[in-house]
Amino acid sequence: MSSVDTTQAPYAPASADGTVRYGAPTLARLGHVAAELLDQAGDRVDDPAWVALARHAWEDVPAEVRRTVREFRRHSGPDGALVLRRLPIGAAHLPPTPMVKGSVQHGPSLPAATLLLFAAGLGDPAAFAAEKSGALVQDVVPVPGQETVQGNVGSVELTFHTENAFHPHRPDYVMLLCLRPDHEGTAELRTSCARRVLPLLTPGAREALSRPEYVTEAPPSFGPAGDGTAHAVLTGDPDDPDWCFDEAATKAVTPEGRAALAELAEVAHRTYTGVLLRSGDLAVVDNRVTLHGRSAFTPRYDGRDRWLQRTFAFSDLRRSRDHRPGDGTVLVK
Numbered sequence: 001m002s003s004v005d006t007t008q009a010p011y012a013p014a015s016a017d018g019t020v021r022y023g024a025p026t027l028a029r030l031g032h033v034a035a036e037l038l039d040q041a042g043d044r045v046d047d048p049a050w051v052a053l054a055r056h057a058w059e060d061v062p063a064e065v066r067r068t069v070r071e072f073r074r075h076s077g078p079d080g081a082l083v084l085r086r087l088p089i090g091a092a093h094l095p096p097t098p099m100v101k102g103s104v105q106h107g108p109s110l111p112a113a114t115l116l117l118f119a120a121g122l123g124d125p126a127a128f129a130a131e132k133s134g135a136l137v138q139d140v141v142p143v144p145g146q147e148t149v150q151g152n153v154g155s156v157e158l159t160f161h162t163e164n165a166f167h168p169h170r171p172d173y174v175m176l177l178c179l180r181p182d183h184e185g186t187a188e189l190r191t192s193c194a195r196r197v198l199p200l201l202t203p204g205a206r207e208a209l210s211r212p213e214y215v216t217e218a219p220p221s222f223g224p225a226g227d228g229t230a231h232a233v234l235t236g237d238p239d240d241p242d243w244c245f246d247e248a249a250t251k252a253v254t255p256e257g258r259a260a261l262a263e264l265a266e267v268a269h270r271t272y273t274g275v276l277l278r279s280g281d282l283a284v285v286d287n288r289v290t291l292h293g294r295s296a297f298t299p300r301y302d303g304r305d306r307w308l309q310r311t312f313a314f315s316d317l318r319r320s321r322d323h324r325p326g327d328g329t330v331l332v333k
């Protein structure tokens, strides 16, 4: 007779493609909680009072959804990412896709309410002053003239990265909520998890990646280049390490390190998971163990382009307290 080890039970009712689809009653109750939260909003998404209401409202979210998130926090699974399909975000009533750099969601909306709810489930939301003015809900949209930028304003392939890899208080989770897919429906969010990639690396590469022989530059918006303190790509338990790597910004300072990064990038490109996000799909990336990127796509700048909204969640906000004046949600350095 087989026994069930509940400590190894699936962390979510994920289907074969690693995504979660709740039944209609659960989605309706979740939508009701988000709509009620929206009803209580003031005029700003970033109002600490609304963030507090979202935290309280998380307790009213259906238990099935809270359980998925709780289990994901404990262990983010072999892919280190979660995709919750078709959340109710009022997709029929969306304004045109924004087209400017630095665009953020200032006014409360159903998607913003949904992101703040899930941020509360994962920890607490916060953002960086140097990025999209520190707004908690940021637009990820293609911007005319920025096509080739290695950032979320671009539309060429966005290479694999740990979000804010250069920062000591990078987010634990990156949430990306799709409001509108790209015209052709081909833009895929790509994720590559250390738990999948590391077993495919040579022992020599794993060892080199564990030595502090890499430097990751901050983007210019974060102020003058720092001293480029060397860091390791892999840290923690060698059997299940964290990794920190940005294909476009992390450089090795030794020849062994360069070879290890090349091997890592090659395996990541060969084995990643691609997800086509549709309206209402929420991707949650465990930024400690999973890199993300995006395929190229063709924007039309007609108000119907791809539109994601992004919120970062921190599982222990206290750790960044000295970066957040007044215990607010904005990290200023």
Ligand SMILES: O=C(O)CCC(=O)C(=O)O
Pocket: 140, 152, 158, 163, 174, 176, 188, 189, 190, 292, 293, 294, 308, 310
């Ligand atoms: O556009 C995407 O799917 C991902 C963009 C991204 O990496 C980000 O906004 O952090």
Ligand SMILES: [Fe+2]
Pocket: 161, 163, 292
């Ligand atoms: Fe990113």
